[in-house]
Amino acid sequence: MQVPPMFVLLSSVRINTNNDNNNNNFSGSTLRLLENGNLLLLTQNGTVLWQSFDYPTDTWLPGMNLTRSRSLISWRTKTDPSPGFYSLRLRPPDYGEFELVFNNTESFWSTGNWTGQSFLNVPEMTIPYIYRFDFEDPFSPSASFGFSERALENGLEPPTLFRVEPFGQVRQYTWSKQSRSWNMFWSKPEKIGQVRGLCGRFGVCSSDESDIAISVSSFCDCVKGYEPVDVEGWRNGEYYGGCKREDGEICNVSDGFDDLGFVVEFDMFNASSLRTKTRKVCERECLNSCNCVGLSYNEKSGICRNFYGSLFDFQNSSSSSDGVLYVRVPKEKEGSLMKNRFNGKVLVAIVIGSAFALGVLVVSLLVLIKMRLKKKGNEEDVSVPILNLQVFSYKELQLATRGFSDKVGHGGFGTVFLGELSDSSLVAVKRLERPGGGEKEFRAEVSTIGNIQHVNLVTLRGFCSENSHRLLVYEYMQNGALSAYLRKEGPSLNWDVRFRVAIGTAKGIAYLHEECRCCIIHCDIKPENILLDNDFTAKVSDFGLAKLIGRDFSRVLATMRGTWGYVAPEWISGVAITTKADVYSYGMTLLELISGRRNVLAPPSAGGGENNGCETEDKWFFPPWAAQQIIEGSVAAVLDKRLGNVYNIEEARRVALVAVWCIQDDETVRPTMSMVVKMLEGLVEVNVPPPPKLLQALVTGESFCGVKADDSETGVSTGGSLSVTNLEVSIADSESYIGDILDVNVNVR
Template identity: 35%
Template sequence: MKPSIITCSLLIIFLLFTSTISANTFKAYITPSFSASFLKFIDDSGTFLTSPNGTFKAAIFNPGAQQTSFYLCIIHVASSTITWSANRNRAVSNSGLMNLTLKGITISDKNGNNNPVWSTPPLRSQVDRLVLTDMGNLILLDPSNVSLWESFRYPTDTIVIGQRLSVGSSLSSSSSDSDLSPGNYNLTITSSDAILQWFGQTYWKLSMDTKAYKNSLSTVEYMAVNTTGFYLFGSDGTVPVYLVTLPVSNFRVATLDNYGHFIIKSFSFGTGWKQEFVGPDDGCGTPLACGRVGLCTDYDDPSSSSSSSSSSSPVCSCPQNFRVGSGNSGGCVPSNGSYSLPFSCNNNQSNSSLVVPSFLSLGNGLDYFHNIYSDPVMDSVDLSSCQDQCSKNCSCLGVFYRNSSGSCYVIENELGSILSSNNGANQDMFGFIKVSLGSTTTNDGTRDGETSQDGSGQFPVAAAVLLPVTGSTLLVAFLFFWWRRSIKSSKRQDMNKFGKTNNNNNPHSSGDLDAFYIPGLPRRFDYEELEKATDDFKTLIGSGGFGTVYKGVLSDNAVVAVKKIVNIGVQGKKDFCTEIAVIGNIHHVNLVKLKGFCVQGRHRFLVYEYMNRGSLDRTLFGGGPPLEWQERYDVALGTARGLAYLHAGCEHKIIHCDIKPENILLHDHFQAKISDFGLSKLLSPEQSGLFTTMRGTRGYLAPEWLTNSAITEKTDVYSFGMVLLELISGRKNCYFKSRSHSVDEDSNSGGRGGGGGGHNSSSSSMPGLIYFPLLALEKHEEGSYMDLADPRLEGRVTNEEVEKLVRIALCCVHEEPALRPNMAAVVGMLEGGTALPQPRIESLNFLRFYGRRFTEASMIAEENDENGGTPQGNSSSVTSGGSQVALVSYISSQSISGPR
């Protein structure tokens, strides 16, 4: 009897085990609670779900047939092509689990159920089922058949027909065919183009591709491929801005491959894949065509005439002073073993090796791929200034210098291949790579200065080079100093002799800046040059705390904004120029570019790029057409990205201290750019104490300004939150409401406190002065987010979209700076990569106090209007014409500053 029981038990265990490795694949959808692993569905290669027509499948898959890294993937069945993957950043083993619950999808490895490596973001309702459509879209649906989450909204390296890549979104390459972790190449969609980048260096633009046809001047909204071609769509998705017409195909993908090529290809049974478009299409177009510092020469290949493939056959070599590196580097290293290539300070490699930075010449007639798509960092400078600009920047790894124009281009973050044309172009372009000399590890694995023999009795190579160089440098410096001193003495004697002083307004005078040298300065303009460009400062386009702004046109027809600095007091030219050098070297797509400056006599001017659409306040609060919700969202995201760069992305951290709509400027297609960043650095210590008074923008200042607490980057976060609230409502955070119109007429009245004068309703329900941040807090507590949206949008925004921005804004305006997110986290929230936190109500209760104060001030103002005078003995006075409230830290700005 017992053997029979044992036999039955073993049989049951065997059947259970076999069921775990041969589970049936589901078709179209699955429901919670469900789990899948590669081992559980091993008979179907990890496939647990297929689309209704079998075109796509979802699987726990190991690309490249390796057995260590598994991913949740969507796969095109006929071609075995992965079109989407979930856990790119963290692969799991063959026993890793995909779990579908009422809360969404999680992926965990082995026993790590409590610590998933990937999960869907928090959802607004419970999951009813997971669906895989015939287009390859993985969708979570609720019981009402409403989409909660879609894989199409989170593209990886590929999009398919029916999928959109919206402005601000990007594709990122995989590291390899078997490693799906994000690589170093990105395709990003902007409001005007599609661009390819590598470590922030652009190497292709659709607008510059000869196969792309520009069809419209509209703003780009998204990229898509369909059965007839490849498009950048604008105007609500109805008008192509750029298009590439392709043969009709029922299945087509656009993908960014592991080598940085953007490829569009179609698939058909029998013939397989056909490549239809590739960008860039020349052999030297990708950043690492010939490896690091490899010299890529592009020769035309007559046998390759198809536009669907690369049209050239590159030849790789090494530039002068370099040789092929050993090992698998695939690039070139200095021929002199005493030198080593640098690593950027943003790289994991230590940059402390740059003890003695020098430059190795690449020769002339060469170029670098990024130079084609970027502006020089400086113009009209000499080579030594260009190299000095690179020497002091640890992110800079090399320079290219155009001798004819004095243009200086820099290579930052990573070194790519060098370009050499077989037609002899760019003969006036010279290239230099920054190298280090000292005891550091070289690319060959040896150490600088070491030899294969015992060098204990030898004179160090570095010393043999440095001592003569140092001695010569000191001698030259002494002679130069003596010569300059004699020249200045002669000039002083001549001026004393004739009773004259130096004319600081003379455009040819060098007395302003020649007495000292500051590396990294942007272009220096003469006063007469700016006077002519602005037609004697005729067109005033703005004014603010630091001065007035005029529109100008330079001699090369470039339109600029010329800011006359008037409120920095008496400051030395050298101090001024030192700070301008810092500001001028900060470059970001969401920061207004400083093109140059002028220092002559008492004149101080800054020359900025011109923003066609002016400042955000004019568009947001003006009488013109309202900004659409997507435009407001793009402005918020652009501003957040610019601030995140100022706080953490540039070499010198900058706290703006004056974020407001007037300092957010709009370029074509409503691209947001922050102005006036770094200008607080121009203040003397005495003036910085008057900063808030001078700028006049108290409506955006954080509570720490009143308590004399430390001012950190979280101060900018608070100001950004206040601006975000204004973007939501389309009005100033402090505005007057007449008795004939009430915000609560369209919603339930009765707040949660904050009313003044003993009223139970909220301060926002009363006529008079409305403090919108308090209203936002109250509506957040009620969940009535649509009551906060700009009524001019007339339903063109959803409750979920408004809720997202309200929650982010409230988190930004927490009273305690430590509770506010940093700007990098805010960018992640806006982009969707970071889960939205819940605002901390206890840290927002201070808004109720300010709301009561505004209500009281409003009542006093009304009493004042009725009595025809100002009540005595009360400091909380308001005049409807000036919106002046005693709570001085929170009055909205009425001034306009920053370049327009």
Template identity: 35%
Template sequence: MRSVFLLLLFFRLYLHLVSVSCASSTEFVYPNFTASNLRFIDSSDGAFLFSRNSIFKAGLFSPGGDDSSSHFYFSIIHVDSDSTIWTSNRDSPVSSSGKMNLSPQGISVIEDGVNQTPVWSTPVLSSPVYSLRLTDSGNLLLLDHSNASLWESFRFPTDTIVLGQRLHVGMFLSGSVSRYNLSTGDYRFVVVETGGFMKWRGQNYWKLRMHTQANVDSNFPVEFLTVTTSGLALMGRNGTTAVIRVPLTPSSDFRVAKMDPSGRLVVVRFSGGKNMVTEISGPMDPCQVPFVCGKLGVCHLDNDSEKQSCSCVDGMRLDAGKNTCVPVSQSLSLPVSCEGSNVSYFELGQGLSYFSTRFTDPAEHGIQLSTCHDLCSKNCSCLGVFFENTSRSCYLVKDSFGSLWDSKDNSDLIGYVKLSVKKTNAQQQHRGGNKTSLPLIALVLLPCSGFFLVIALGFLWWRRCAVMRYSSIREKQAMRFGSFGSGDLGSFHIPGLPKKFEFEELERATENFKMQIGSGGFGSVYKGILPDETLVAVKKITNHGLHGRQEFCTEIAVIGNIRHANLVKLRGFCARGSQLLLVYEYMNHGSLEKTLFGGNNGPVLEWQERFDIALGTARGLAYLHSGCEQKIIHCDVKPENILLHDHFQPKISDFGLSKLLSQEESSLFTTMRGTRGYLAPEWITNTAISEKADVYSYGMVLLELVSGRKNCLFRSRSNSAAEENHQNNNNNNSSRTMTTSTSSGLVYFPLYALDMHEQGSYMELADPRLEGRVTSQEVAKLVRIALCCVHEEPALRPTMAAVVGMFEGSIPVGNPRMESLNFLRFYGLRFAESSMVEGQIGESDNIGFHRRESSNSGGGYRHSASYVASQEVSGPR
């Protein structure tokens, strides 16, 4: 009897020990601990650890679905909403018998069985683990004996961040394949210094600032993304300032940001009863998700129900097994084999949009469609192209082809898919070399054809010799009379000479020079469309100083050989009598002058765009000064000669044209060659001209980029409180005050910039339209660079290569030398005096004056320099 009692007691003790070993822990577990889903399935559905207030739980869980028996992940789950916020072994799931081991070396997830190699583990730690802790914020931490963190899940997010968690620059959220398959999918949300971007297979397709509710609060570099009680925010300035934020209704409920398997970034809030409310979803249009309809599928959005549907374009059908639209024709196939295949291009039609064309630069601008196809044919990774008719821009689709969406307002873009053309049996037999005998008539005609061919070649040779003799006589006459004449320019062989256009061809392209888009001292500029529908800008140079076609061709070859991303490309030329025509690539967004000062019709240039324009212009000038075989001094750097292409890429125009001026025009070269307002002092003092004259002009342009206004402008006294304070604080120095602003509100901005630099009041110089989206440090950097560029002594100005280094951070920003900037006070004073005499002062914030030529041509350096308003000598382009 006693033995039976002891047996029962032992059995009860065993059950008690088993139940204790399978009970979940709260907040902490300690090394030499092992957990599996089976071990804790009865007591807590597989969870072995709960946070202190049971808000979160950790364990090996299955998300469900058909593979639930073999797909278990070591995860952290929000208890009330049953939402997974972190997963360890997402790409290596284990079965229900898989284990999580906690040892002094860290955590490892192991598949139970013979092979005990971990499928996932924490990295090597700096000291042994004392405990594993799960906090009420959802953070899982490994702690040492002093409770210092050795590793934490918040630093290694998967597809979700929770309230208070930070996603730092360089980190990303990766969406899973599906709700039930937590493996890493193709969609990511990445945080970079300029914002937050969505990527599909490495290609951008959306950014957070595109959300309709997003506010851009500042222009600081982004440091991290966080979810707050009042919304989603990209933070900067050590986490003290919101850069971009999407405000939401303030709430202390459980809220997360998640990269959804559907390819959208969502912010959801738990409102009780396992009901998750979606507060933010981007892209807002589901059709703009890159693979929403599979490969080459077309997404259609029903505006009423906001639901999308998918289809294939005409000539294609759905291959449901591969989620791909494929050609109906059996002679065409996907994918393209890069070797030994005939390539064809299938037109997708107009009215379709593709995500990558909004975030990538074209492979080429201003080319023919056939050239665009050739670029793709030569690239094995290219799967198709999109061609923009207006700008003749060619976009290549590489590596992966996603979905398209129906966009009726995008009729200018046409897509083409690269396909393989299968050879028919007849073609293969023909290629196999089946021999047939020639008919009798061919045997008779072939010798006769050869005889007539010899006669024809002899006649053409005689005619060519006669033309060359005639051209030689015309050339000598042209050299004698200083005229180009109308003869053929092809007799000169000059390496690098761009394409020669016929005058009649350019007449047709410009509709007899109908659409003028600019004019200046070099001549007029006209918009043209070539026969291949390429847009060009045709510049007529009416007063040139060259004598003979060979000299002209030599100069054009020098300009045509210059290739740089920030220089306008010369496509060709034409000569007719004394008139020269240059054909340039067409710039979509016109000039910087039009964009910066053109009024309120267009969007305001953001600070980053201004910074990029300034840097690109500096790079272009640095290349002209030191990157070409022959140094080129531009001599007329100004906003009108800085053109903007796609994505506001700056390109400098009119470089290298100084040698094409006539004697009358070139006489200005020693006195005033360029545009008043941007002229370096050495133009007036007869000092030798060097590339530092361009540096001065660039500095003046840089000041205008900062302020968004002309350097010489009318400014309302009521809108310039800082200026009034400056005057009041210096009322004992009236002459100095007058140079900054007269009683009429006249401001010479370079001098005002100098005064604000001395006071450290840089925000007074920023374009007020930026509305605080720029910092004092950012403005200070550009103002200091600009003031260094406008030193009176050329030797004190930096080279353009050094300016590029200052922008990029490889060279410290210089300190302006005040003694070399005092001349600006004379400029400001004379500017005010001459403007009061020369004409009526306008009250436009953008232009400032009705300009006319001054009759005062003498007076020496200080007085001649007074006419510094933006009065064109060589004119806008």
């Protein structure tokens, strides 16, 4: 558009075309907004006078380069665009990695150094579905890093951006045409509680730390006995001012301590340590000093640490080795009204009479409260049935797990500990990290999980919902997770077990998709969530903790809990998520199961000369190479070498082909999980699938190390168009499964 005479641009170049002596120099200038979001001020001959990409704010768009002098700075709040407290910048003095910085001084997360293809701490970059990264002159003051969108063969180029949020995370968003909104796909740090300075003095990160789509209005709480310094700012999501004591921070030896549970200490100033036999000794030491604001105590070691000044940046921990944090808080007012100066017989009479009256009142109140609680409990039991689930107290589970000392696993939803109940049965106790929702919502979710019973799903035995504690008690799987058998130095599974695991896992997922009252999309199928009992029967875990949706698959899920390396392409493209996303993840897991290795390993160039388990450089990202070998008929090349020649050739071929069908680009071409079960059991004949074009496209980019394109007659090609290929599968009862690869229509009849 033509710049009007009154146009004024105030910046470091300070251009003013109105009443300016140099007005003629800008006569006829134009202001142009490019497709990539760059705003240009151009002269008549096209010279760029100014462009917005040179002055980044909080948003990073494709085509924009960040340099030593160009960094992203967050907004102050969601509604206040003034500069905030968080920035993403190239870390000085080497400029070979990015870091997130609080208040321009304190770094709390970094990408790790550039390896030539990715950053060490961002393994997601090894699977660049839609990005091409370009790092010019890394490890020098002239370093410049940018990214562009990768053109895929299916033509999908969803608008995308990165943004440093007011609450300290850097997030990637993609645009969804269906919902007409930006969907958050990726964030670092993954947990809100890991952000530096978010909640200020005596503020506690109270969010569900595994929920990457959390509302900005619910990040922080003040500890008990404290209140926000800036109440209005707190309401607007500006927590940095922190909290203050409600009683004006009066030093009082009768103060108490609030148990915040196991915490990671980020920044606790002026700490003193001592070894004591009991926490009471530690508390007395703290109460004797007006500057002592809290303490941590580890029952195992007996180590007590007293903290002085202020407490910043503490978050929930999953490890008992961190110790329990006790914050000094005002003791509840009790007995203060009984203080008086009366004495003698008058005082005795008053005390006795008051005690009697108070006793009658207390008994009456207890009876009334008990009746109301019973009524409320009956109403809640009717609305939220718990079936045969056992309700545990927090103390019971503390004893069963020996103080949560034996950690056996950790995931996005929480930490798992081994426990032994009073009946001597072993259980796995999952302690949820800062779960969202209230008591009623939690019991409703537990009720849903408790209703789900299948031989290939982990059974929920009970739960605990006491104060802020949320724990789930599962049956214990003696042989652990499938992931433990995917390391060369670890134990191995024979072929019969692997085949049973493949079928059992498929049956468990199929039950979630098609046989439950509410269709459940797991969203996180991976070896860590496939557990093996004493007979090596596969059982899918964590299914009830994913989002529950109805059978209307047009709804777009707002969050994604999947793991890179297993997520389907539609997560990134912004289209609706269906059960076929689980099918894709299952296919990736099948490749790992039959090969006895992980799909993504550190490339040789990033491992200091070691190949980290990769025989050749082109196999460090396994799926494209494996898919090519399977399609060409070289299934044996993909199988785990530890199997030797002891495996069923037909079963191995069937599993391998099913895996490639499951990881097809277009979800409509992938089979359903019930169809997968039939394929694996030999009820249908499985033909050779087409190559997953997206995987092939990934490995042809300049910034990606992987399998090279093959122009042979096998059809494994990354360029041009594929010929029309039909898959026809016949079943004994004449059922057919027909998929047209170009028209992407699947019919089951």
